[in-house]
Amino acid sequence: MKIMNTRPTMDDVAEKAGVSQMTVSRVMNGKGYISEEVRGRVRAAAAEIGYVQNRLARGLRSEKTPLVAVVLPTLGNSVFNDVLSGITDALTQAGCRPVFGVTEYSEEKEDELVRDLLSWRPSGIVLTGLEHSDITRAAIAAAGVRVAEIMDIDGTPISMAFGMSQSAAGHATAKHMLAQGLRRFAYAGSHSGRDLRAGKRLEGFRRTLREAGATLLSENISPNPSSMMEGRRMTAEILSRPDKPEAIYYSNDDLATGGIMHCLSNGVRMPEDIALAGFNGLPFLEALPVGLTTVETPRYEMGKQAGQFLSRPDPDLADDTGKVIDLGFNLIAGQTC
């Protein structure tokens, strides 16, 4: 019995099967001509000694890997879980695997992360949003990887973007609220406003209010991460002010749900005393006693299509450059405005 101090290689399989290493490689990858008899012998030998291919060596030699780098701002938000789920499903179908990291909405961390992920020589990379530093852009250009930018389409993509117009979502929400006769607004966001997409929604919202002559009394940005409790706290604070708004636009459903909690607990009527609107259309909203007015987003689909794009074999890169796929959104009129 041969003692294996290291993991078996193709050479070990080759010796066992009485063929050359290259023949083992051909059997494993299904390339080139192999007789049925040899194929069987090699398969049996590989199974017997428990051969597992070494993807590092494979990637090094063939200069390509079935890896796709995924850069997300956070995992602490179910939005990006849906996105990651879509990406993973698409990649898995194509035999690729995601390697990911989170930036926590920081540009420096994005630069660092992109650089690190590119050291794995992935065949593609998924970025969140369209705003990236020159450092990141240069690194990606030098690496020559395919890029999919998700969530946002308000801007010029490096290669291809799968998302929706964030400013249009802000606009649509404002229009809907204005149509209810609301005139005096407040905005509530979180994370020190580092979420650029939330910023774009706010901008669309703000512009639409201005055009209608309505007032945005205050823009409240918490330094804390988004959560229901934070939304509740912010709502209590906003409603305690002398110039109380008629409506609050939140940067997402979590904060808005916190608003609903505050109102329910304090006998504040929605929308009579205060109108509320959120963003994302998360599934748990269905279970709330009050239907939140919000904008439903195609989260899974963005991830899925981005994943499919990156795992599409040998596509014509030139054709895709600067293209945008608008996956749209859906304003859901609830009971809060």
Next chain:
Amino acid sequence: MKIMNTRPTMDDVAEKAGVSQMTVSRVMNGKGYISEEVRGRVRAAAAEIGYVQNRLARGLRSEKTPLVAVVLPTLGNSVFNDVLSGITDALTQAGCRPVFGVTEYSEEKEDELVRDLLSWRPSGIVLTGLEHSDITRAAIAAAGVRVAEIMDIDGTPISMAFGMSQSAAGHATAKHMLAQGLRRFAYAGSHSGRDLRAGKRLEGFRRTLREAGATLLSENISPNPSSMMEGRRMTAEILSRPDKPEAIYYSNDDLATGGIMHCLSNGVRMPEDIALAGFNGLPFLEALPVGLTTVETPRYEMGKQAGQFLSRPDPDLADDTGKVIDLGFNLIAGQTC
């Protein structure tokens, strides 16, 4: 100007800096003696030509990688998002990166996935639960990677387990419900019962009922994935039967929340007409008008500790074998029983 058809290597940096490739390697990895002057020259040269290390080559040569394989049943459940978040945080701190895949609660997919992930020669692997096929066990043993098993501690871990006792959670829930004077129960689960941990909870629940002489009228297992709508549908069905139970134990909070929705919509009082209990203690429960009785689980912490264990440098493997870290749980008595 030199034309780069391929990505720059250490040799390119070395040429530019007027040193040998090995010196570049030493500067990059901070190993061995390097004069300040040369270090500066190499750094500058690397920055100028945009050198990015090739982790495939590094891993191949050094026979180790900063990768950790992560095997989860699904991403479509915020439980595993929390877990993944904990794992990612711990690994990132230690300079490691997760490569993951999902099994969809299938043993065959787990076997396939583990095999595939091991081909990246990770330094560790995270598995969900303690039940794994002989194929997976053999593959892991042959690979010699460290293993962390998460979520469950009812059994014998391969190396180390970070979780909680699922059957104890089922027992605790049953005990609490029995203490409310409830005697006639139904169980509602999903996913064809493929979730082994839900099975263990049910078993603990069932046993405790039996010991108390109470009745488990029916065990309802939906073939569909868990969701609020599925829970609502199942609840409606269970309550429409002639032998209506006094209480329903759900396999998780999503299903239980669906039960709450059904009750609220149909004027069914909780707990008078029907008592409900869930599992997980997800954050959105706080926003519901009725406080669900549930068991809060240390999801993030399980992932975090598993990640820390796997990224701990050069630990004494022998010491950890078969060890279990019980992170406990917390029964939250709500208004539903």
Next chain:
DNA sequence: GGCCAGTATGTTTACGTAAACATATAAGTA
């Protein structure tokens, strides 16, 4: 019979890195 195309296999080499070993200078020490 000679030649081509298709089939089946082997040999050599290179991918980019780090381990192992070798070399060289300067500074301290017996």
Next chain:
DNA sequence: TACTTATATGTTTACGTAAACATACTGGCC
């Protein structure tokens, strides 16, 4: 002075694989 020690660098090699190229055998066709 000779001899160690610390510091600073270079050379050779191997990690496991697949591309490129070479070889050999088969059967069909003119």
